Amino acid sequence: MSFPLFITLLVFILIFILRMPIALGMLASAACYLLVKGADLSLVVNQVMNTYYTNYVIIAVPLFIFTANVMNSGKVTEMIYDFALGLVGRMRGALGQVNILGSLIFSGMTGSAIADAAGLGKIEIEAMTKSGFEPEFACAITAASATIGPIFPPSIPLVIYAMLSSTSVGALFMGGMVPGVLLAIALMIYVAIVSKKRNYPRGEKIVLKTFISATVKAIPALLTPVILLVGIYTGVMTPTEAGAIAGLYAIIISVFAYKALGFKDLLNVVKDSIRDVGATSIMIGAATIISYIVAREQLAANIGNWILGITSSKWTFLFIVNVVILILGMFMDTSTIQLVFVPIMIPVANALGIDMIHFGLVVTFNMMVGLSTPPFGMLLFITSGISGTPLKDIMREILWPIIVMLIVLILITYIPEITLFLPRAAGLI
Secondary structure, three states, X not given: OOHHHHHHXXXXXHHHHOOOOHHHHHHHHHHHHHHHHOOOHHHHHHHHHHHHHOOOHHHHHHHHHHHHHHHHHOOHHHHHHHHHHHHHOOOEOHHHHHHHHXXXXXXXXXXXXXXXXXXXXXXXXXXXXXXXXXXXXXXXXXXXXXXOXXXXXXXXXXXXXXXXXXXXXXXXXXXXXXXXHHHHHHHHHHHHHHHHHHOOOEOOOOOHHHHHHHHHHHHHHHHHHHHHHHHHHOOOOOHHHHHHHHHHHHHHHHHHHOOOOOHHHHXXXXXXXXXXXXXXXXXXXXXXXXXXXXXXXXXXXXXXXXXXXXXXXXXXXXXXXXXXXXXXXXXXXXXXXXXHHHHHHHHHHHHOOOOHHHHHHHHHHHHHHHOOOOOOOHHHXXXXXXXXXXXXXXXXXXXXXXXXXHHHHHHHHHOOHHHHHHHHHOXXX
């Protein structure tokens, strides 16, 4: 390890220990490296800006963030909840099942776990608590089901992975469909078992007329994923253009179909989106500089040679990657893991003959587990904040849902066809 690289790691670790913003830590450690190395800062800035200007795919990220904020500001989340409620009927623990179904539907619109937990999750937790579910169980299921969002298309993390790996966004989106549905089914089985054991209340009997009314009201919202996916896979629009169409469509249905988005509300949505996009952009920019350092120091090549010296089995490599990401996910933000760690592993995965679609879904699924993993899972903090439930109680209740997610992770890791079947059938790979 060179001296400049040692200083870079030292500064980053120090800032991490001090709990300062990760993006700031990445920028500070990169600046230290460049100063010690005597590099021309203008060349680095030029490289970062070229990365943004020449990458059309990355524009989809702010567009999907905007769409998620519009969906949460209008009545879209309420319509999805009412529709999902009508689907489950009188089964025991019905509201827990609604929680998961609602997240699966909402994931086809926004691709954001945080948007799901903060918007739809607030409605779900309140309804479950009023019906007799323990608040900590409601929060745990909300956190676990929200992880479906970035797995089932469209997905913001998958868009970023496509940028990092030069992989088809459409193929990644299609590859995420089966894992997303599989996770939803696994969580629903878990909720059914717990509901029977704890004698949770059954759902109310839904009159056919009421269900039809809820379905009709939800149709404009339910058409969002249909428009997006059909548009992408028929070649009518690129994923980036689909993000723009989704944002425009979200505004149209919120203003005209649901009459829930006024000018002031739209202004607040724009402000929130600017703040969210700004934070994401700083993180991506900082990660680009770190990538420059990694390439200059040949860190990826050295780590790759070290791993290949240990094993030549792609299954062992995937096991190592899963364990490392799971451990990192307990303490670090998923954006940092994706932008710093994953690019180092991509060349090794390529060298071992691992399909990039499969690898992308494995690491993305793994990172989403980290959002619900104590002690620093972001979704745990969000559900605790919106419900007022003590964090320690949610952490105790989330353990079994995490085990369910890990079982699904093992399946998609060691049965590649789960992620590759649909893209291959569609001729995308």
